[in-house]
Amino acid sequence: MIYKIWMSVVKEFLLLKRDLGGLIILFVMPLVLVITVTLIQDSTFKAVTDSKIQILIVDNDKGSVAKTVFENLEKSNLFTVVTQIDNKPVTEEIAKENVYKGKFQLAIVIPENLSSDLQAKVDQNVEKIVSNLGLTDSTATTEPQRIIKEKEVKLYFDPAVQMSFKNAVMSSIDKMISQIETKSIYSTFQKQLGEETIDFEQKSFISFKEIIPRINNKEVRPNSTQHNVPAWTLFAIFFIVIPLSINIVKEKSQGTFVRLRTNPVSNLVVIIGKTITYSIICMIQFYMMVAVAVFLFPSIGLPSLNIEGHLLMTSVVALFSGFAAIGFGILLGTVASTQEQSAPFGATSVIILAAVGGVWVPVFAMPKIMQFIAKSSPMNWGLEAFYDVLLRSVSFLEIIPEISLLFLFFIITTSIALFYDKKKRAV
Amino acid sequence: MYSLNNVSLNINEGQIFGLLGPNGAGKTTLISMLCGLVKPTDGHFTIDGLDYQHHASKIKKIIGVVPQEYALYPTLTARENLHYFGSMYGLKGSVLKDKVIEALDLLGLLKFADKQVQTFSGGMKRRVNLIAGILHQPKVLFLDEPTVGVDVHSKAAIIDYLKVLNQNGTTIIYTSHHLAEAEDFCSQIAILDQGQIYAQATPSALIEATKDARNLEDVFISLTGKALRDDI
Numbered sequence: 001m002i003y004k005i006w007m008s009v010v011k012e013f014l015l016l017k018r019d020l021g022g023l024i025i026l027f028v029m030p031l032v033l034v035i036t037v038t039l040i041q042d043s044t045f046k047a048v049t050d051s052k053i054q055i056l057i058v059d060n061d062k063g064s065v066a067k068t069v070f071e072n073l074e075k076s077n078l079f080t081v082v083t084q085i086d087n088k089p090v091t092e093e094i095a096k097e098n099v100y101k102g103k104f105q106l107a108i109v110i111p112e113n114l115s116s117d118l119q120a121k122v123d124q125n126v127e128k129i130v131s132n133l134g135l136t137d138s139t140a141t142t143e144p145q146r147i148i149k150e151k152e153v154k155l156y157f158d159p160a161v162q163m164s165f166k167n168a169v170m171s172s173i174d175k176m177i178s179q180i181e182t183k184s185i186y187s188t189f190q191k192q193l194g195e196e197t198i199d200f201e202q203k204s205f206i207s208f209k210e211i212i213p214r215i216n217n218k219e220v221r222p223n224s225t226q227h228n229v230p231a232w233t234l235f236a237i238f239f240i241v242i243p244l245s246i247n248i249v250k251e252k253s254q255g256t257f258v259r260l261r262t263n264p265v266s267n268l269v270v271i272i273g274k275t276i277t278y279s280i281i282c283m284i285q286f287y288m289m290v291a292v293a294v295f296l297f298p299s300i301g302l303p304s305l306n307i308e309g310h311l312l313m314t315s316v317v318a319l320f321s322g323f324a325a326i327g328f329g330i331l332l333g334t335v336a337s338t339q340e341q342s343a344p345f346g347a348t349s350v351i352i353l354a355a356v357g358g359v360w361v362p363v364f365a366m367p368k369i370m371q372f373i374a375k376s377s378p379m380n381w382g383l384e385a386f387y388d389v390l391l392r393s394v395s396f397l398e399i400i401p402e403i404s405l406l407f408l409f410f411i412i413t414t415s416i417a418l419f420y421d422k423k424k425r426a427v
Numbered sequence: 428m429y430s431l432n433n434v435s436l437n438i439n440e441g442q443i444f445g446l447l448g449p450n451g452a453g454k455t456t457l458i459s460m461l462c463g464l465v466k467p468t469d470g471h472f473t474i475d476g477l478d479y480q481h482h483a484s485k486i487k488k489i490i491g492v493v494p495q496e497y498a499l500y501p502t503l504t505a506r507e508n509l510h511y512f513g514s515m516y517g518l519k520g521s522v523l524k525d526k527v528i529e530a531l532d533l534l535g536l537l538k539f540a541d542k543q544v545q546t547f548s549g550g551m552k553r554r555v556n557l558i559a560g561i562l563h564q565p566k567v568l569f570l571d572e573p574t575v576g577v578d579v580h581s582k583a584a585i586i587d588y589l590k591v592l593n594q595n596g597t598t599i600i601y602t603s604h605h606l607a608e609a610e611d612f613c614s615q616i617a618i619l620d621q622g623q624i625y626a627q628a629t630p631s632a633l634i635e636a637t638k639d640a641r642n643l644e645d646v647f648i649s650l651t652g653k654a655l656r657d658d659i
Binding site for chain 1: 462463464484487488490492494496497498499500501502503507510511512514515516517519543559560
């Protein structure tokens with residue numbers, strides 16, 4: 001049996017060696033994919049952090065609030081404020097038109113009298129509090145309070161801008177406005193209490209700091225490579241479903257499968273031969289991706305993959321992910337009758353598995369029902385195991401549940417394929 | 428509607444048994460059953476006293492199958508194909524290598540041994556297809572139209588080789604549309620139509636038993652008629 005398996009492995013490698021298209025799908029495309037995606041993701045990341053985004057400001061206020069907004073935006077290192085286009089001040093209409101045409105990603109319209117009305121509103125509120133506390137001059141006459149309408153800072157976004165970017169900007173503007181309001185309240189209190197000489201500390205009392213995980217006393221800061229390489233390596237590993245299923249369908253269509261059925265060899269031997277071959281291919285793919293991420297990425301301006309101390313465990317994850325992909329490929333190849341069925345179905349299902357598994361959108365950001373579905377995706381088990389090893393630095397014991405699920409998936413899919421084949425076999 | 432109905436055959440050891448019949452007669456179905464590829468809905472058969480239900484593995488070791496289609500890997504060389512299929516019969520090492528060389532040589536393919544099968548002509552592929560089924564020297568050899576679509580020289584080489592195999596003790600069961608070839612080659616013939624055996628005897632006995640028949644073709648027409656048998 002061992003000899004028959006060995007000869008099956010030799011045969012599979014010979015077939016692959018002579019299939020240039022298949023080799024490109026297996027080895028070149030994953031590399032192109034991981035380099036391209038990491039470059040894009042990294043540049044997107046830099047676009048938000050390193051380079052500045054131009055935003056339009058329409059200042060109808062001309063007061064202190066607008067001035068503070070200007071200053072804060074400039075200071076944020078995220079934006080460059082544009083107030084004029086072609087030497088003409090930007091109006092709300094011009095801003096709207098430019099943003100909706102995609103020339104700018106964002107416009108902020110500060111309403112008229114924002115500074116004065118904010119101050120007036122704060123004055124009214126503070127006065128009310130101070131009088132309730134009995135701290136006002138009893139001889140002072142109380143004037144009827146003016147009704148101040150609430151103000152609205154308008155934001156115009158380019159419709160093509162992604163939701164995550166919109167949310168980040170809105171949250172930062174909201175924070176800025178809150179700070180301005182707080183500052184005004186403090187100042188008004190100072191004035192009302194006649195304590196203008198006392199300097200209230202207006203710096204935030206509560207702040208936050210990200211604590212970066214440390215390994216061997218060294219901070220391990222995740223970067224786009226640490227996130228992308230495992231995700232896209234997994235995606236590439238699962239793409240093995242296509243050549244593998246085509247390989248099985250071809251065996252059926254070219255008659256070799258019929259010949260094998262009449263030979264004294266069980267389908268299990270054939271399947272084991274394919275599993276060994278494609279597992280080796282998965283591992284070669286994985287090591288190629290890692291080598292590119294470690295050695296090539298720095299020379300094209302990308303962060304290098306930090307795999308120090310993790311190579312063995314990530315290899316285990318890659319191997320078990322490969323098993324899951326192979327099981328799926330064997331099942332698909334067994335059930336499909338033509339390459340026209342197996343190839344598109346294989347490609348589409350891998351993309352669906354990747355989407356569901358959290359390769360593009362993190363699982364925690366998915367709707368509840370999708371989170372539940374994601375937990376049953378083998379791509380998610382593999383991805384979580386990779387992240388556990390590379391980003392969370394867990395021990396081997398902690399990835400056992402994930403790799404066990406991957407192996408179970410392989411066993412189940414392969415068993416279904418064998419059962420299906422046996423049912424179709426005559427004798 | 429069954430492909431085969433009430434078929435009863437007894438093929439003796441050492442025979443070259445021809446299964447002849449028009450398209451759709453049930454020849455391939457019958458041979459597929461005997462090779463273990465199709466399960467009969469009813470009835471049973473044995474090969475060398477063994478049945479598939481209990482001895483599938485044993486039967487597969489003693490039979491050889493040469494399917495109608497080229498059941499070969501087109502991108503592998505003739506030698507690689509034969510090494511692989513030979514190894515599935517448990518042949519290995521120098522025994523396998525020598526058998527492959529010997530068979531390739533006998534069928535005039537040795538100088539093409541290391542060429543990919545996809546570059547071969549139809550006749551060359553047929554010969555490799557045949558070798559893949561006989562490397563392990565089967566007791567019983569099933570051939571489904573082994574000479575279909577090949578040139579005269581390849582056909583002659585295949586038939587001569589099969590005769591040598593038979594002389595060495597292999598029982599041959601084959602289907603064919605070439606009646607003249609079957610008349611010359613087979614020691615026993617069964618004419619099959621609409622899933623039933625119409626006649627079974629030696630070629631000469633069949634000719635003698637049919638009125639005005641000069642050859643097997645006359646017997647065939649007499650038994651199966653002249654109507655076309657196209658079916659989808």
